[in-house]
Amino acid sequence: MPRILPRGEIENLDHTRIPRLRIPERAGVFSDRAARLRSLADASTIEGYLRLMARLAEAQQRALKSFEAPAIDDDVLAQARRHEMPPLPATGLARDPAWRALLARLLDEVAGDAGTPAQAVAACNALAHTLDTAPERVEQMADALLAGRVEGADVAPAPFVMAALQVYWTAMASGLRESQLPVGAFGLCPTCGTPPVASVVRIGGAHDGYRYLCCPLCSCEWHLERVKCSHCATTKGIAYHYIEGGRDGVKAEACDGCRSYRKIFYQDKDPFMEPVADDLGSLALDMLMGEEGYARRSGSPLLWQDTGD
Template sequence: MTQRILDPQQIESLDPSAIPRIRLPERFAFFSTRAVRLRHLADHNPIGGYVRLMAALVDAQQEALEHCSASMPSREAIANAQHHCMPILPALSGERDPQWRAVLLRLADHVEAAGAVAPALANVLAELRAMDEAQLDAQADAVLAQRYAEVAPATAPFIMAALQVVWTDLASRIDERDIPYVDAPGVCPVCGSPPVASIVRIGGAYQGYRYVQCGLCGTEAHVVRVKCTNCDSTKGIAYHGIEGGNAALKAESCDECQTYRKIGYQEKDLDFEPLADDLASLTLDLLMSDAGYRRASPNPLLWPDVPGDR
């Protein structure tokens, strides 16, 4: 069967109300699907060992998600978010369900039990377990605000993974009708976090439409194609790929803000997963850096040493 992909002009001409605005994460397999993709992408990958480690961490996320039930926002909080066009579960509010710390320890235990732990990883897990509640919350604040200098690149992915579990749990239980329209470009309408990458989907109501996937809660929001997902510009948009590489994966650059995010096309690779494919395509990041572009936001599972890095 031939799948029809709509071009940007066709999408712009459609009634916006006919396009599904949001795709909420499906909790029963959200992380497990990502873990499978990571293991597939780890083969013949220059950072294959790290990708496999993250696959084990993502497996642990799925297990933790099955036992997670964070406190949902009140109707008053939802109404306030709608009135002010703000995210319904703002990550930067300074408030979060305290069970995220228990999730973090659960993830560490799962990764440790999954196989042989190298000394460097053992030190990272020990460092996380040694932190008290105040230290952990300070690290979570820094990770969510992308204050790079305050977070060790080795511990940040584990902290972010625990936060992802809690916010994905919440996002998977939200009534889509309660989610406000948020004016700021590049902001998740559920949690206010930046997207990690985008995907042009196939099948059903999502056929041919592009969605950006939030790096924290996993919510996907519709964005018209050939538009910068960072600054909303439609000028100076270009697409870059690796010759002989995965034809489904491109880097979408913007000359207005000099940033890029990756974009995947399900018509060329049905199993494309935004976070996993972004993480496993370091060569494309190096190409974009050499071309003078910077990442619009880091991959949640590969923290940069300094701003502007991966």
């Protein structure tokens, strides 16, 4: 009888294999983002907002450090692999109420930071009050955000609610291995099923030179060949747009087939590129792409626009 190797071991035998996934590292996911947001703030027209989001990301890192993620059942993982479905679906997963304690903590820390502007303190306090008095309202907001929707008065508190959900999902995802996860549907995170915020061409280690799409919720990244539309998968009619005289290594990968774009960041131009931070720090590129008639297919977890009518 030939010995049959389980999937993970077969993959490990092939050293030329492109790593399919990049699982988030608990130690630095949010602190790297915070540092990047701060460094981008100086030259930004939205300096104050980037600094506020940096404070939020620092609070996220502290919260992640002490948060014990809910255990993920082996059967759930096996089922997900069998059916090519995300094991921790953004929509449909029963959330442990512990995520609301994470939110309370984030709000408390950001509001208590001496550098937080008064308006943001008031917004944090208002959301903390809702969390105390009407947690079901906050659960509804979370459901909408996880489905990519937000309306009216929920736009301002959305980044904070999303931040708590990010800590919750990232804590779970960081404990997984590539071999436990399915390939999943094209253009969606294999771990949680969320569309990517942007992509990054990584440097260093096994991921060197490969392009990864980045999940704005669970912080997993998954490989996609270069020069391919992350929305419709075509390899034809792809072009790269950038701001003349703008930062090196920040481009929009645009598809003439589906008329959409996502940003792509090149770490060989700047090793500190961080997809969520750099996306927020390059809003001028979004404006350019809008003027040129391309649609952005999925938004930033840190900046929401009303999706209502």
